[in-house]
Amino acid sequence: MGLGGGAPLLDSQAGGVIRGRVEVPRERAPLARRPSVSSFGAPAGRSLPDRRVSVVYLATAPAGTPPAPAPLKPVTMDQRGETFIPHVLAIRTGTTVNFPNSDHIYHNVFSLSQPARFDLGRYPTGQSKAVRFDRPGGVRVFCEIHSHMSAFILVFDHPYFTLTGPDGTFSLEGIPPGTHDVRAWNEGDLSDPARVVVRPRDAVALDLQVR
Amino acid sequence: MGSSLQGKRRSPSSLEAGGIVGVCALLFCWAGSVSAQTLPDSPIVLADRNLTISGSVAASFGSEDLGFFNYTEYERSVLRTVRLELTAALTAGRHVTVLGALRSDNGERPIPHAFYVRLRPWAERPFDIQVGRVPQTFGSYSRRTYAVDNPLIGYPLGYQYLTSLRADAVPRNADELVGMRGRGWLSSFSVGEPTPMAGVPLVSAFRWDTGVQVHAGGPAIDGTISVTTGTPARPLVRDDNGRPQVAGRLEVRPVFGLVLGASASRGPFVGAAAARAATGGETAGAFTQTAWGVDAEYARGHYLMRLETIVSRWTLPLVGEPRLRLPLTATAVSVEGRYKVAPGVYAAARLDRLGFSHVTGSAGRASWDAPVTRVEVGGGYSLQRNLLLKLAYQHNVRDGGRVRRQSLGAAQLVFWF
Numbered sequence: 001m002g003l004g005g006g007a008p009l010l011d012s013q014a015g016g017v018i019r020g021r022v023e024v025p026r027e028r029a030p031l032a033r034r035p036s037v038s039s040f041g042a043p044a045g046r047s048l049p050d051r052r053v054s055v056v057y058l059a060t061a062p063a064g065t066p067p068a069p070a071p072l073k074p075v076t077m078d079q080r081g082e083t084f085i086p087h088v089l090a091i092r093t094g095t096t097v098n099f100p101n102s103d104h105i106y107h108n109v110f111s112l113s114q115p116a117r118f119d120l121g122r123y124p125t126g127q128s129k130a131v132r133f134d135r136p137g138g139v140r141v142f143c144e145i146h147s148h149m150s151a152f153i154l155v156f157d158h159p160y161f162t163l164t165g166p167d168g169t170f171s172l173e174g175i176p177p178g179t180h181d182v183r184a185w186n187e188g189d190l191s192d193p194a195r196v197v198v199r200p201r202d203a204v205a206l207d208l209q210v211r
Numbered sequence: 212m213g214s215s216l217q218g219k220r221r222s223p224s225s226l227e228a229g230g231i232v233g234v235c236a237l238l239f240c241w242a243g244s245v246s247a248q249t250l251p252d253s254p255i256v257l258a259d260r261n262l263t264i265s266g267s268v269a270a271s272f273g274s275e276d277l278g279f280f281n282y283t284e285y286e287r288s289v290l291r292t293v294r295l296e297l298t299a300a301l302t303a304g305r306h307v308t309v310l311g312a313l314r315s316d317n318g319e320r321p322i323p324h325a326f327y328v329r330l331r332p333w334a335e336r337p338f339d340i341q342v343g344r345v346p347q348t349f350g351s352y353s354r355r356t357y358a359v360d361n362p363l364i365g366y367p368l369g370y371q372y373l374t375s376l377r378a379d380a381v382p383r384n385a386d387e388l389v390g391m392r393g394r395g396w397l398s399s400f401s402v403g404e405p406t407p408m409a410g411v412p413l414v415s416a417f418r419w420d421t422g423v424q425v426h427a428g429g430p431a432i433d434g435t436i437s438v439t440t441g442t443p444a445r446p447l448v449r450d451d452n453g454r455p456q457v458a459g460r461l462e463v464r465p466v467f468g469l470v471l472g473a474s475a476s477r478g479p480f481v482g483a484a485a486a487r488a489a490t491g492g493e494t495a496g497a498f499t500q501t502a503w504g505v506d507a508e509y510a511r512g513h514y515l516m517r518l519e520t521i522v523s524r525w526t527l528p529l530v531g532e533p534r535l536r537l538p539l540t541a542t543a544v545s546v547e548g549r550y551k552v553a554p555g556v557y558a559a560a561r562l563d564r565l566g567f568s569h570v571t572g573s574a575g576r577a578s579w580d581a582p583v584t585r586v587e588v589g590g591g592y593s594l595q596r597n598l599l600l601k602l603a604y605q606h607n608v609r610d611g612g613r614v615r616r617q618s619l620g621a622a623q624l625v626f627w628f
Contacts (some may be wrong), residue, residue, distance in 0.1 A: 029256055038356075
């Protein structure tokens with residue numbers, strides 16, 4: 001999993017904490033490789049992404065959300081074993097993501113998602129290319145050569161988001177006092193928004209269920 | 212931003228062929244109403260992940276091909292075909308996989324064009340044995356004939372263009388062969404099967420051969436050999452001429468992005484019935500197709516280049532005067548390039564040349580079939596990752612036949628999962 005420019009960067013002393021667990025009704029199977037009918041032999045093995053990780057975030061940025069510190073620290077989405085690692089990144093607008101190729105084959109990272117359309121072309125092992133994400137939204141990332149490779153980058157225009165652990169637990173810290181709608185995301189599916197009231201230096205328990 | 216993060220899944224719509232204008236209008240309407248990445252994009256997985264099924268639809272709508280430049284052995288133009296294809300892989304442990312593919316063109320009865328067992332004796336070693344109706348060993352393009360792998364709509368001439376040669380009928384003499392120049396889409400000879408039918412391409416992109424294929428390799432080099440019933444021009448399910456074809460292919464990857472390949476094959480071409488009709492004896496195995504091919508692919512960044520050359524030689528029975536000068540040779544050269552100009556948008560071009568050796572008939576010396584040159588340019592736009600719209604323009608020139616020059620336009624919509 002990966003996180004860039006999220007809530008832990010803020011002054012957690014001033015805000016509250018939302019803790020809980022995201023329940024995913026069923027774990028999504030990773031994208032299957034297309035049958036290699038026209039090949040002379042079986043394809044090479046590949047790593048499998050961890051699709052249990054969810055993202056928890058405030059549905060809207062609270063008033064007075066501070067601007068992102070500049071420059072934001074770049075984050076990395078590696079290509080290794082014909083898999084994007086991590087499978088999910090949550091970042092703040094303005095973050096640059098590096099896409100190194102750690103495999104001994106070509107990869108070609110691209111996305112046709114509206115917040116970030118890009119195509120990095122083919123590049124070999126040991127090389128890396130980068131994309132800066134300036135618009136909020138969900139970005140699906142693919143490899144043009146290996147159709148079973150996919151990943152998600154969720155770009156937020158505020159810092160109030162976090163990733164769950166593989167067990168679904170999360171801790172969203174540094175939340176400004178007030179009433180907020182909180183949502184969870186997993187593999188393109190969302191929970192219903194849950195309204196919570198956060199008080200200074202207080203912790204709120206919240207469990208979310210992705211539909 | 213919540214809704215923008217939610218993945219939407221819809222079923223693919225079926226398309227009705229209504230001509231190029233109607234389809235383009237439909238596509239533009241569809242593109243306008245469908246946001247990016249909303250159709251299903253992954254294969255179907257069943258039986259505890261042991262059965263994987265993927266599919267594709269390629270709907271092509273093009274100008275009427277009066278010169279039959281784009282016709283295939285299935286007697287239809289590749290520019291005017293709606294093809295549905297299903298492929299499946301069933302794994303049984305780490306050593307055995309059963310693979311198959313069903314294809315239906317223009318709503319006709321599905322054809323199982325691939326069906327074989329892949330055995331991997333050592334699970335961790337790249338050594339495979341494939342038995343059944345297997346991919347063609349010969350050539351490079353023969354294993355990337357799916358529409359999504361073809362940057363244009365037309366096919367390379369060497370894999371699609373129909374020469375006048377047939378395996379079930381042979382020309383009585385050089386005059387009869389020369390008389391069929393430029394008429395491979397409906398060829399007829401007086402020895403063997405009398406019904407006019409399509410001739411054969413140098414290598415068939417549309418049929419797979421039947422036999423045993425052995426492959427071994429690593430990151431820098433791999434090789435494949437096979438023993439099958441047909442030949443590159445005429446893959447078969449059941450042998451009809453008594454002896455098998457032997458084919459081999461070697462691929463090396465000396466640097467990143469560069470693949471160099473060489474292929475060779477030799478096998479009996481003429482069917483037993485035609486050979487008997489020509490010679491009066493059982494000598495079908497003597498009338499062969501021998502083919503050599505070299506190919507190269509280089510890709511880096513946003514561009515991709517491919518070059519492939521095929522030389523095919525056929526030996527036919529000599530029946531009457533003026534005699535054929537054997538072997539009959541055909542040479543195909545294809546150069547193809549693709550450049551991605553923007554995310555989801557690419558431009559592509561292919562230059563093809565197909566030439567033939569000469570024979571001497573009563574009217575003098577002539578190539579045994581009419582040489583063809585084709586230039587095809589086009590491009591593609593990804594409406595979403597697995598939904599691609601292609602447009603192409605192609606110009607054909609042929610030194611023979613009733614139609615000697617023809618320009619054709621086509622659109623193709625490709626959806627795959």
